[in-house]
Structure formats: structure tokens, C-alpha cells
Amino acid sequence: MFFHAHPDDEALLTGGTMARLAAEGHRVVLVVATAGERGLAAHTDDLGAVRTREAHRSAKLLGCARVEFLGYADSGLDGAHERGFARADVPEAAGRLAEVLHEERADLLTTYDPVGGYGHPDHVQVHRVGALAAELAGTLRVWEATVDRTLLLRALRLARVARRFDLTPFRTAYTPRAEITHAVDVRRYAGCKRAALAAHATQTTGGDQTRTVSALLSLPPPLFRLVMGTEWYIERKRLRAR
Known part of the structure; x- marks a missing residue:
């Protein structure tokens, strides 16, 4: 089961793993906390509904058997939304997610x-x-989806994205390689991942900055496969069976 905050997060961080597991015969389930209605986009009318449809298209491309939305409001980058997921009662939200896990x-x-x-x-x-x-x-088993920080910075420079937006936040974002426990090879599924990203059309434009999704989709397929061909996770410990 893959738990994400907003539509497009699933494709960006775990799309290749989802496609690989589905192709290998596993049942893959996507749970999304919010509809991403506060995400920057040129399409502002009913953005949450549009992004929900995009997530379903993405999930289908990745081979998901089930998609569930928990229905919380998108908190936005500032976390100011009073009913946003960031301010939700953790035990209540965890209980709802646990029901799906069960x-x-x-x-x-x-x-x-x-x-x-x-x-x-x-x-x-x-x-x-x-x-x-x-x-x-x-x-x-709980895997924390992340990105190799050093590789991310190199990839952004290689793609010349640095000319279009500030890389400063990425210098401390995500995870140093030494802390990563699992590197999943998803090169065979790069095409699926690219198609899933493209399904999130609202996230390719909007705001005054180059969007991550559009920057990645602008890469030639061989470079996209190189940059996005591994997905990264941290497994801190396994829970004991009850």
C-alpha cells in the first residue's frame, strides 16, 4: 500500500515501484490524503476534482487495483488551512488508514x-x-519514500533545471545516501512512470516558477530513464508480528 499526500506524489516518488510490483503480480493500492486543491495550477476551478481524476488516471497506468482518498483538505505549503490534513487529529486519521490496511x-x-x-x-x-x-x-514493513539528495542535485544540474528555479531548498531536502536502505531499480518501468506523471496535467503549469513535473517531462526519454530509474526508501525497522 502506497500512502501519499497529494495527487502526483505517487508518480513522482513511487511510480516505478508501483508499476514494477503490479507487473510482478502484487496487488497495489494507493491511498491519498488530500485532493491537492491548493496546488499551484493554471486550472483553478474545481482543482481538487480535476486532480482526483488525474490521480485515478495515473493509478490505472501504474497498475493499481484500488485508489482511496481520505478526504482531508490540502493544507498548502504554509499549512495555514484550518481543516487541512496537517492539522488533522493523528489518531483519527491513522485509524482510517489502518482500516484500509486491515x-x-x-x-x-x-x-x-x-x-x-x-x-x-x-x-x-x-x-x-x-x-x-x-x-x-x-x-x-514500513518504507519511507525519499530521494537521494546528492543524486537529485546532480540530476537537476544535468537537466539544466537550475537555470529556471532556485536549487537552494534541495540542498537540505530529502535524504543523504548513507541513510537510504533500499534502492529499487525501476528503469524497465520508466515509461509507465513518465506516463503517470503526464497524467497530472494541472501540475505542469501555474505559479511563477517552473514546475517539477514539467521539468521532468521535458527530459529526453533516455535522460528521464537515467534520472528517474531508481526509487529510494528508508526502512528504519520492522515491526514485530503480533
Whole structure:
């Protein structure tokens, strides 16, 4: 089971792993906390509904058997939304996620690292809620989806993205390689991952900055495969079977 904060996070961080597991015969389930209605986009009318549809298209391309939205509001980068996921009651949200874990009898849950990769309040909350939900459901394995920080910076420079937006936040974002426990080879599924990213059309434009999704989609396929051909996780410990 893959637990994410907003539509497009699944494709960016775990899309290749999802496609690989589905191709290998595993049942893959996507749970999304919010509809991402506060994400920057040129399409502002009913953005949450549009992004929900995009997530379903992405999930289909990645081979997901089930998609669930927990229905929380997108907190935004500032975390100011009073009813946003970042301010949700952690035990209540974890209980809802645990119900899905129970229903699916999931043997693996992916979340984010404690700082949410780059600090988005909803991503930090995914870590909190996911960790507790795994305990409640007795899910034995929890992998924190992340990115190799050094590789990320090199890739952005290689793609010449640095000319278009400030790389400063990325210098402390995500995870040093020494802390990463699992590197999943998803090069065979780079095409699936690229198609899933492209399904999130609202996230390719909007705001006054180059969007991550559009920057990645601008890469030639061989370079995209090189940059996005590995997905990274941290497994801090396995829970004991009850």
C-alpha cells in the first residue's frame, strides 16, 4: 500500500515501484490524503476534482487495483488551512488508514521521512499518520519514500533545471545516501512512470516558477530513464508480528 499526500506524489516518488510490483503480480493500492486543491495550477476551478481524476488516471497506468482518498483538505505549503490534513487529529486519521490496511491485509506500507522530504506540512503528516496506522494495523514493513539528495542535485544540474528555479531548498531536502536502505531499480518501468506523471496535467503549469513535473517531462526519454530509474526508501525497522 502506497500512502501519499497529494495527487502526483505517487508518480513522482513511487511510480516505478508501483508499476514494477503490479507487473510482478502484487496487488497495489494507493491511498491519498488530500485532493491537492491548493496546488499551484493554471486550472483553478474545481482543482481538487480535476486532480482526483488525474490521480485515478495515473493509478490505472501504474497498475493499481484500488485508489482511496481520505478526504482531508490540502493544507498548502504554509499549512495555514484550518481543516487541512496537517492539522488533522493523528489518531483519527491513522485509524482510517489502518482500516484500509486491515481490509487489504497489506504487508508493506510506504510513507515519507519525518521531515516530509522537503518540509511540506502534509508530507510531514503522512509520516506521522502512516507510522501510527502501521502500528494499529500490525503492518510489519514500513518504507519511507525519499530521494537521494546528492543524486537529485546532480540530476537537476544535468537537466539544466537550475537555470529556471532556485536549487537552494534541495540542498537540505530529502535524504543523504548513507541513510537510504533500499534502492529499487525501476528503469524497465520508466515509461509507465513518465506516463503517470503526464497524467497530472494541472501540475505542469501555474505559479511563477517552473514546475517539477514539467521539468521532468521535458527530459529526453533516455535522460528521464537515467534520472528517474531508481526509487529510494528508508526502512528504519520492522515491526514485530503480533
